[in-house]
Amino acid sequence: xxxxxxxxxxxxxxxxxxxxxxxxxxxxxxxxxxxxxxxxxxxxxxxxxxxxxxxxxxxxxxxxxxxxxxxxxxxxxxxxxxxxxxxxxxxxxxxxxxxxxxxxxxxxxxxxxxxxxx
Amino acid sequence: xxxxxxxxxxxxxxxxxxxxxxxxxxxxxxxxxxxxxxxxxxxxxxxxxxxxxxxxxxxxxxxxxxxxxxxxxxxxxxxxxxxxxxxxxxxxxxxxxxxxxxxxxxxxxxxxxxxxx
Numbered sequence: 132x133x134x135x136x137x138x139x140x141x142x143x144x145x146x147x148x149x150x151x152x153x154x155x156x157x158x159x160x161x162x163x164x165x166x167x168x169x170x171x172x173x174x175x176x177x178x179x180x181x182x183x184x185x186x187x188x189x190x191x192x193x194x195x196x197x198x199x200x201x202x203x204x205x206x207x208x209x210x211x212x213x214x215x216x217x218x219x220x221x222x223x224x225x226x227x228x229x230x231x232x233x234x235x236x237x238x239x240x241x242x243x244x245x246x247x248x249x
Numbered sequence: 250x251x252x253x254x255x256x257x258x259x260x261x262x263x264x265x266x267x268x269x270x271x272x273x274x275x276x277x278x279x280x281x282x283x284x285x286x287x288x289x290x291x292x293x294x295x296x297x298x299x300x301x302x303x304x305x306x307x308x309x310x311x312x313x314x315x316x317x318x319x320x321x322x323x324x325x326x327x328x329x330x331x332x333x334x335x336x337x338x339x340x341x342x343x344x345x346x347x348x349x350x351x352x353x354x355x356x357x358x359x360x361x362x363x364x365x366x
Contacts (some may be wrong), residue, residue, distance in 0.1 A: 173359065181354050213351075224291075237355060239293075242291060
């Protein structure tokens with residue numbers, strides 16, 4: 132069965148601290164996709180990154196970095212030197228290629244609420 | 250600007266009423282989706298559509314209906330059969346058929362808050 136677990140419900144840090152958001156997934160497929168989305172208070176989900184199961188390279192984008200490890204079924208997200216504007220709920224999601232190719236059957240974790248205090 | 254537009258942002262429903270949430274996209278995406286979000290929960294898929302005049306049930310389709318008469322539009326009707334409709338509803342869209350190495354990302358609208366009064 133597919134499942135995404137974000138064990139951290141809420142995290143609070145002070146500005147400029149580094150913070151890592153954990154994501155652990157379960158799937159039986161060998162081909163799958165992993166996503167991170169940011170949901171600010173306005174409600175819209177903002178796409179951050181998409182990873183396919185064959186690409187285990189870690190990625191860095193500015194202050195954001197992602198660590199994908201198939202051996203532990205984890206796809207963790209680190210924000211370096213956090214800022215107040217990073218305050219949001221962050222969702223990790225899984226999509227399996229077998230779902231009609233639509234990639235719309237995203238399985239979401241319950242999200243981690245990050246609060247960055249000045 | 251290209252994007253996904255949902256309306257209304259806030260909607261109140263009386264008991265026994267049907268209400269319709271609008272979703273329009275000008276991204277030329279093939280697929281469109283509706284998700285429901287409850288407080289402290291992740292998103293759950295209600296319905297999705299890959300082509301015009303075709304749609305599929307998601308995980309929680311009971312009490313909802315959709316139509317896809319145009320590629321750009323995918324309205325969601327919350328019927329009186331939905332016993333607990335108060336939630337945040339998100340519409341999304343994506344291309345289909347992309348090769349594995351390219352992005353086939355799902356993009357979301359700004360959401361609609363539905364409250365039963």
